Amino acid sequence: MTLAYVPGDxxxxxxxxxxxxxxxxxxxxxxxxxxxxxxxxxxxxLAVGCLRLAGGGPRxxxxxxxxxxxxxxxxxxxxxxxxxxxxxxxRAADTALASYRVLLILVVAAGYVRSTPVRDSRAAIQRTxxxxxxxFLGVGVGLVFRFLPLLKRDLLTARExxxxxxxxxxxxxxxxRLVAVAGINRAFSRADRLGTALNARCFAWNPTLPPLALGxxxxxxxxxxxxxxxxxxxxxxx
Amino acid sequence: xxxxxxxxxRYGEGGGGDNExxxxxxxxxxxxxxxxxDDVSLTVPDGExxxxxxxxxxxxxxxxxxxNGLATPDSGTVTVNGTAVAADLVAARTAVxxxxxxxRDQLVASTVGADIAFGPENLGLAHxxxxxxxxxxxxxxxxxxxxxxxxxxxxxxxxxRVAIAGALAMDPDHLVLDEPFTGLDEPARRSVVDRLRALxxxxxxxxxxxxxxxxxxxxxxxxVGLSNGRVAVDAAPADAVAELPALDVRVPRK
Numbered sequence: 001m002t003l004a005y006v007p008g009d010x011x012x013x014x015x016x017x018x019x020x021x022x023x024x025x026x027x028x029x030x031x032x033x034x035x036x037x038x039x040x041x042x043x044x045x046l047a048v049g050c051l052r053l054a055g056g057g058p059r060x061x062x063x064x065x066x067x068x069x070x071x072x073x074x075x076x077x078x079x080x081x082x083x084x085x086x087x088x089x090x091r092a093a094d095t096a097l098a099s100y101r102v103l104l105i106l107v108v109a110a111g112y113v114r115s116t117p118v119r120d121s122r123a124a125i126q127r128t129x130x131x132x133x134x135x136f137l138g139v140g141v142g143l144v145f146r147f148l149p150l151l152k153r154d155l156l157t158a159r160e161x162x163x164x165x166x167x168x169x170x171x172x173x174x175x176x177r178l179v180a181v182a183g184i185n186r187a188f189s190r191a192d193r194l195g196t197a198l199n200a201r202c203f204a205w206n207p208t209l210p211p212l213a214l215g216x217x218x219x220x221x222x223x224x225x226x227x228x229x230x231x232x233x234x235x236x237x238x
Numbered sequence: 239x240x241x242x243x244x245x246x247x248r249y250g251e252g253g254g255g256d257n258e259x260x261x262x263x264x265x266x267x268x269x270x271x272x273x274x275x276d277d278v279s280l281t282v283p284d285g286e287x288x289x290x291x292x293x294x295x296x297x298x299x300x301x302x303x304x305x306n307g308l309a310t311p312d313s314g315t316v317t318v319n320g321t322a323v324a325a326d327l328v329a330a331r332t333a334v335x336x337x338x339x340x341x342r343d344q345l346v347a348s349t350v351g352a353d354i355a356f357g358p359e360n361l362g363l364a365h366x367x368x369x370x371x372x373x374x375x376x377x378x379x380x381x382x383x384x385x386x387x388x389x390x391x392x393x394x395x396x397x398x399r400v401a402i403a404g405a406l407a408m409d410p411d412h413l414v415l416d417e418p419f420t421g422l423d424e425p426a427r428r429s430v431v432d433r434l435r436a437l438x439x440x441x442x443x444x445x446x447x448x449x450x451x452x453x454x455x456x457x458x459x460x461x462v463g464l465s466n467g468r469v470a471v472d473a474a475p476a477d478a479v480a481e482l483p484a485l486d487v488r489v490p491r492k
Binding site for chain 2: 006118198204209
């Protein structure tokens with residue numbers, strides 16, 4: 001699966017993007033406030049619930065697999081010591097919990113990305129953050145979501161091109177360099193062409209944005225998001 | 239009407255315009271950079287089906303990009319409907335819809351409907367008008383009801399048609415397509431040709447850039463052949479066809 005919107009009629013698809021953004025923010029705050037295994041167990045249920053409400057499943061997390069090496073290696077690095085005992089389990093466990101929190105946030109983000117068209121995200125941001133900063137943020141979010149899948153495809157194409165000519169026999173470091181250089185070159189020319197395409201279609205900082213309206217279904221979501229934020233604040237104060 | 243008067247475009251050292259991406263290879267070299275388009279004058283009347291033909295590097299992509307200000311001439315002027323392109327870029331880009339050689343470069347949203355709506359949204363139109371334009375554009379390319387399809391799931395021919403729909407949603411007077419048949423199989427080519435024929439019949443002026451006239455010669459009112467950035471042929475299709483092979487342009491067999 002990709003990091004992209006998937007049209008559908010799930011509950012999350014019907015929610016206003018502002019409600020979903022509040023739930024995301026509340027979830028992220030709670031994940032950093034409640035670091036115990038019990039707290040993370042509750043948040044796990046909540047994260048899986050968010051993804052399911054967006055009609056998603058484990059396959060949607062495949063798009064985030066590039067983060068996996070960092071999340072896995074971080075506890076190993078944190079636990080390693082330069083002398084005896086060579087590895088400290090307590091440090092590794094703390095970092096593993098932190099990695100797990102990041103994973104949970106990615107699960108909730110996957111539900112958001114899957115259920116929210118980019119232009120709705122842009123509208124939500126521009127209406128929440130007034131003026132130029134909101135326009136700038138909204139455009140930035142739109143371009144990132146458009147550009148990331150293309151960048152990923154360019155890197156995969158570069159990797160296939162290396163493989164197609166026997167590049168698999170090369171040392172990993174050499175292969176990484178080839179893919180990175182070719183991928184970055186492609187990304188720059190891709191960015192140029194995307195810029196031209198935006199110009200050709202009269203790119204505007206303040207276009208007609210889709211209408212947003214909070215409905216009955218949004219109130220529980222707002223309550224969950226607000227509740228999570230409140231719980232995070234209470235936990236930090238306590 | 240598009241009116242091109244004495245336009246010259248250079249890129250590289252000495253080129254004043256933003257013409258790095260000429261699209262179809264090198265133009266003619268020189269001490270003041272490479273000249274992609276060399277003193278071209280041309281008029282495209284409303285409703286005409288014009289084919290701009292030439293080999294790679296003949297300057298055809300750069301020339302048509304001056305029609306809506308995507309390329310800036312180093313000298314000469316381009317006017318669209320009586321207004322200089324440089325004086326009102328939004329008007330020029332609304333009047334001249336552009337479909338790029340690779341439609342993947344043009345599609346900027348994740349679903350078909352969102353992509354087609356992108357241009358009208360930028361024009362600040364009302365929601366009802368945007369919805370109407372999206373529906374009309376989809377109907378024009380025979381893709382009604384496909385608004386929610388994800389762009390990445392479309393075939394090459396469908397992508398080309400969505401790119402055309404995205405340009406049509408701007409309600410242009412002229413539709414410019416740069417090598418629209420590149421990479422398409424025969425059914426997809428036929429589908430695009432059928433759509434272009436229908437659009438032209440409904441009054442849209444069509445400009446096609448190509449080095450292969452086999453698909454479009456029968457539709458053309460006029461053929462302009464470019465060589466080294468200059469107009470080498472400007473004639474009705476029946477008259478132009480004999481001269482085009484000398485410009486490395488492929489023509490249909492008799």
